Amino acid sequence: MDNQNKNMILATALSFLVILGWFLLFPPEEPPxxxxxxxxxxxxxxxxxxxxxxxxxxxxxxxxxxxxxxxxxxxxxxxxxxxxxxxxxxxxxxxxxxxxxxxxxxxxxxxxxxxxxxxxxxxxxxxxxxxxxxxxxxxxxxxxxxxxxxxxxxxxxxxxxxxxxxxxxxxxxxxxxxxxxxxxxxxxxxxxxxxxxxxxxxxxxxxxxxxxxxxxxxxxxxxxxxxxxxxxxxxxxxxxxxxxxxxxxxxxxxxxxxxxxxxxxxxxxxxxxxxxxxxxxxxxxxxxxxxxxxxxxxxxxxxxxxxxxxxxxxxxxxxxxxxxxxxxxxxxxxxxxxxxxxxxxxGFEGFVDSIDWGWFFFLTKPIFQLLHFLNGIIGNMGWSIIVLTLIIKALVLPLAWKSYSSMAKMKELQPEMEKLKERCGDDKQKMQQEMMALYKKEKVNPASGCLPILLQIPIFFSLYKVIFVTIELRHAPWFGWIRDLSAPDPSSILNLFGLLPWGVPEVGSIFAIVSLGILPIFLGISMWLQQKLNPAPTDQTQAMIFAWMPWIFMFMLGSFASGLVLYWIANNVITFSQQYFIMRTHGFKPDILGNILSGFKKKAGATKE
Structure with a gap:
């Protein structure tokens, strides 16, 4: 993935974070x-x-x-x-x-x-x-x-x-x-x-x-x-x-x-x-x-x-x-x-459009209809969201296959990239030229990894729109403590998820952002694990931002509807499984546990120094 494409993804992600942060930290005033x-x-x-x-x-x-x-x-x-x-x-x-x-x-x-x-x-x-x-x-x-x-x-x-x-x-x-x-x-x-x-x-x-x-x-x-x-x-x-x-x-x-x-x-x-x-x-x-x-x-x-x-x-x-x-x-x-x-x-023309389908109505409508159909069979909106995620991931699998294959090759090229970095030093232009030559030699397209990410953005917003505006998600339970998929996860790390006798901050307050529930924590972990399969950016600033992104999203999405967080967790888990399998079929065997332990050792060594 070249710097231009990385910057595009980074800009998209940061813009999304800024919007989320603004509406969480400065929500509109309640009308008198x-x-x-x-x-x-x-x-x-x-x-x-x-x-x-x-x-x-x-x-x-x-x-x-x-x-x-x-x-x-x-x-x-x-x-x-x-x-x-x-x-x-x-x-x-x-x-x-x-x-x-x-x-x-x-x-x-x-x-x-x-x-x-x-x-x-x-x-x-x-x-x-x-x-x-x-x-x-x-x-x-x-x-x-x-x-x-x-x-x-x-x-x-x-x-x-x-x-x-x-x-x-x-x-x-x-x-x-x-x-x-x-x-x-x-x-x-x-x-x-x-x-x-x-x-x-x-x-x-x-x-x-x-x-x-x-x-x-x-x-x-x-x-x-x-x-x-x-x-x-x-x-x-x-x-x-x-x-x-x-x-x-x-x-x-x-x-x-x-x-x-x-x-x-x-x-x-x-x-x-x-x-x-x-x-x-x-x-x-x-x-x-x-x-x-x-x-x-x-x-x-x-x-x-x-x-x-x-x-x-x-x-x-x-x-x-x-x-x-x-x-x-x-x-x-x-x-x-x-x-x-x-x-x-x-014969009341266009009456179904009284539901606010939004700008992505061409995605929102079919996504809702499929979710509604699945709920009619399964009888539970939470499981229906998970099955819907499986179907969406199956539909984009051909694109994902090509993308993850490219990522596997780029992951294999990581040692070569490190050598290039040492050889080129601070000469970014030379580094860029050497990288392009290496990609051409190994027949790797760095931009192919961006397509599934870009495709997922409108799907994510469309599903968020469905969960936010359609009454079928209102007060719809999943299981256990999730009794309303249109509301945030009611559990909180501040009272050890109900084990301690005190309450949690009110939804919408500034303290609710740090009052993480079980689903947002699983979201952060799933994003972090998925990130371990991707090639690390060569730029240290970008690498640091990408490393923090799962945990930032964990806090940002903690107050979002449980149904949306559930979708993202399911999407991350399925994506991780697909990517892991595809990378293994191309001969690359990701050592997730080894990478995690190695990362901890590097941080520990840096701390001692």
Whole structure:
């Protein structure tokens, strides 16, 4: 391996270390909890077919702060009559005031790995902390006022159904007293998809024009993971184009209306959806496939409300006529199988891309699909990661064979390299020329050893992305003390891996870096052993850096997800085995133990001197 290639690898490794070190030593600050502000009725002044779209974002008054978020949420839930939601995946309620879906928890997911931990709360009502809800209604045309169409404070009546389940839809109704009767039929499947059918019947004497809409609103910026490889915020699909908008960018959106709301509006011709995505959860408005609509991302500055909206075309309702519009709402976990079903079977284009696959999506997607397939057979994500590593290493074996063969030859040339170094002294140019002549004579290509390393970098980042963003790894156990492959190894050398009675530093703290668990220690050892098979750099500075690299990586990756560390250990062990076997087939017999003992003897001798 010539100096240029060594420098390239060294620069890549050091850059990776710098990035890791920065985010471990200086993690992003936790966002402050946003206090509930008085909620104003926001009005977007964009028009569609000449009708102002002005859906209210929430109630008209703030709830006084209570002793705790739990009490505030409880009080907000009792502020309106409610209709129970009960499905295999969801539990919660619908507020009859406004007909809002504002109380949803996920039955299969808990906040922590403890079995008695609370279920994950997705949607919350206005008045509690972090209000987050879906709202539907109609925007008035000429001759109508907002008081004559349903909005955030409309007192809906229950017409049919006493509980929303997959087998029992519910029907809400409201008569405006001026010739228009509105109905809303809400149904839900056994996963996370709500169907909302809005209708209006004109019993008056004149035609009326109205525009149906849907809103998902969040009061204040939510608590974020705040990691650079993850998108949290608006996600939308517009006729095949995926767009992501961070919360921090929404106050700078292009369009500004009279209410100081900033918005970005896209005219979707046939297929699209829009909503808010968290790391594992999402709430998205989904017009029926083939439906044209306006897709709106909006920030209401005076109320600190983030909104996504779908504004459907204006409907003309003649006297005696009923007009009906059907839309959908996804509110749940971003499970790959579930959202793939909604995309492929129900026609919601690009819905699987709501998972943040990242720049290497062409690798991330197939890696996840293979991992998901293996987990379906094995039933354990930890063992599935190990089998996945075996498969990946088998696929790159032809490249590895050529690389390790070259390394074996270079290892055999090590004595010759030492002689060259003694003969050339400090003349680096002469040393380089002599090395190239030796490589040419022995038919060794020093650059061939770089290819597997370079190929492994995008695979590593793709697998890291899979482990970090996909919900299938969340709270997935391996065995023993590894109960969550998406979290760091909970064991620690500071308490002798649980043998001593005291605790360990909190994850994310500076002290957690030195609180090495069992997996990170095995990672360092596996990298160190693998390094013993590689030819040592002739440059002393490079040799020292490479010698320290396994232990630096051990500390740097100690706070990474256990699943990723497990992959790297498996990769190192398999790589070591492959390289050892290939080098022996070429006549070189690595003496690992001898090399280690020899290294210790040299260090001991240097210390005595």
């Amino acid at each position: 909890v946003q206090p509930e502000r008085p909620v104003a009725e926001s009005t977007a002044q964009a028009t569609q077919d000449g009708i102002a779209i002005a859906p209210p974002a929430g109630g008209t008054a703030a709830t006084a702060p209570l002793a705790s978020p739990v009490e505030a949420r409880s009080a907000a839930l009792t502020a309106s009559a409610r209709l129970t939601i009960d499905t295999p995946e969801l539990k919660g309620s619908i507020a009859l005031t406004g007909g809002r879906l504002d109380d949803i928890a996920l039955k299969d997911y808990r906040d922590t790995i403890e079995p008695d931990s609370p279920n994950v709360t997705l949607l919350s009502p206005v008045g509690g902390a972090h209000a987050y809800y879906a709202l539907y209604g109609w925007a008035p045309g000429a001759g109508l006022t907002f008081e004559q169409v349903p909005g955030a404070e409309t007192p809906w009546s229950l017409v049919s159904g006493d509980k929303l389940t997959p087998n029992s839809p519910v029907t809400l109704q409201w008569d405006n007293g001026a010739g228009l009767t509105f109905q809303r039929v809400i149904s839900v499947d056994d996963q996370y998809l709500f169907t909302v059918t809005q209708s209006v019947t004109n019993t008056g004497e004149a035609a009326q024009r109205l525009a149906p809409y849907g809103i998902v609103a969040r009061h204040g910026e939510p608590e974020l993971t705040n990691f650079f490889i993850l998108h949290e915020g608006v996600v939308r699909m517009s006729d095949g184009t995926l767009e992501e908008i961070e919360y921090g960018d929404m106050p700078d959106l292009e369009y500004v209306d009279r209410e100081a709301a900033r918005a970005e509006i896209i005219d979707v011709a046939a297929n699209g959806w829009i909503g808010f995505t968290d790391k594992y959860w999402m709430t998205a408005l989904m017009p029926a496939p083939g439906q044209n609509f306006l897709s709106v991302a909006k920030y209401v500055a005076n109320a600190d409300i983030y909104q996504t909206e779908t504004r459907l075309p204006t409907q003309t309702v003649e006297p005696g006529q009923t007009v009906e519009v059907q839309t959908f709402l996804f509110a749940g976990a971003k499970e790959w199988e579930t959202i793939k079903h909604y995309e492929q079977d129900l």
